[in-house]
Amino acid sequence: MDLLLKVWRQKDKKAKGKMEDYKVSGISEDSSFLEMLDILNNNLILEGKEPISFDHDCREGICGMCSLYINGRAHGPDRGVTTCQLHMRMFNDGDTIYIEPWRSKAMPVIKDLVVDRSSFDRIQHAGGFISVNTSGNSQDANAIPIEKNDADKAFDAAACIGCGACVATCKNASAMLFVSAKVSQYAYLPQGQVERKERVKNMVAQMDKEGFGNCTNTGACEIECPKGISIEYIAKMNKEYLSASISSEE
Ligand code: FES
Incomplete structure (x- = not known):
């Protein structure tokens, strides 16, 4: 050719x-x-x-x-x-x-064609750690029951490779597909529960601080995502954020 x-x-x-x-x-x-x-x-x-x-x-x-x-x-x-x-x-x-x-x-x-994607790293850092006991008497992972539907959803969210195609293709340069995948992969699992509320609030705050735009539900991110991450996760993240914000005001 x-x-x-x-x-x-x-x-x-x-x-x-x-x-x-x-x-x-x-x-x-x-x-x-x-x-x-x-x-x-x-x-x-x-x-x-x-x-x-x-x-x-x-x-x-x-x-x-x-x-x-x-x-x-x-x-x-x-x-x-x-x-x-x-x-x-x-x-x-x-x-x-x-x-x-x-x-x-x-x-x-x-x-040339290289961009600085460290904003994604800072959002993930803002999400922090998960509290899991890994020394001595840690529980066998297979002994922690996880409902099949939740396990599937966590697994699908974890398929996000953080390439940034969602941002690049969005007319608002929104990072919500990426952030929602990272929030959801823990929110669906028992291991992610301890820091669940702080995680979503911190990650969303960092996303806003980095200057990404807002989501207006065009769905372009879902179409261009090489890993097929669904915009359902954005709805999940919004729900998580609302719930965390309301409970911290109580
Ligand atoms: S070079 Fe690793 S995903 Fe393309």
């Missing part, structure tokens, strides 16, 4: 970025999107030019590091995949592909 790539280039956080054109040829449709960018970067290095910076780590849809806005969609045109799992067979020979970073005030561009 021969392709024209229009890629966002930005020297650093303060620089004014712009789209630049690059041609790549002979790309296999079996290549992943990131392998195609590797080929482009090899070519740029051989030409003595600066390679394009982009984030990646596991390249298996696990770590949540890869984060590209491709042809106006978070993680590109395929459903239920991260950028590293996107394959070139989703494109056609001769295509023009637009490649941009996530765009959100709370996740500023550091360089």
Whole structure:
């Protein structure tokens, strides 16, 4: 495949970025999107030019590091995949592909296609720990009864890899899908009960402090989430937050 790539280039956080054109040829449709960018970067290095910076780590849809806005969609045109799992067979020979970073005030561009997602780390830190006795006489995990429906919901919420596609795709740059998944994965389990109320209040407070927007229920986050996290979790988080706020006023 021969392709024209229009890629966002930005020297650093303060620089004014712009789209630049690059041609790549002979790309296999079996290549992943990131392998195609590797080929482009090899070519740029051989030409003595600066390679394009982009984030990646596991390249298996696990770590949540890869984060590209491709042809106006978070993680590109395929459903239920991260950028590293996107394959070139989703494109056609001769295509023009637009490649941009996530765009959100709370996740500023550091360089080219790399954004600073430490706001997500700070939200998780605000959630804190769970109180579980792990020394000596700790209870066997299998001896703690968990209702099947709750276990399934906690497991589904825990599938969130924190990639930030929900923020990138939301017109309000809201992080509520991410935060609600992180709140819910503990709220459904017995191990999460001790700090349940403080956790949701602290995480929501940190989310607001980071400058993320509010949710207006467009549902775009659910559609673009590579792990299929449902917006039902946002309703769950709102319920958790209301309940925690009312009980702390009593
Ligand atoms: S590089 Fe880890 S999810 Fe894509």
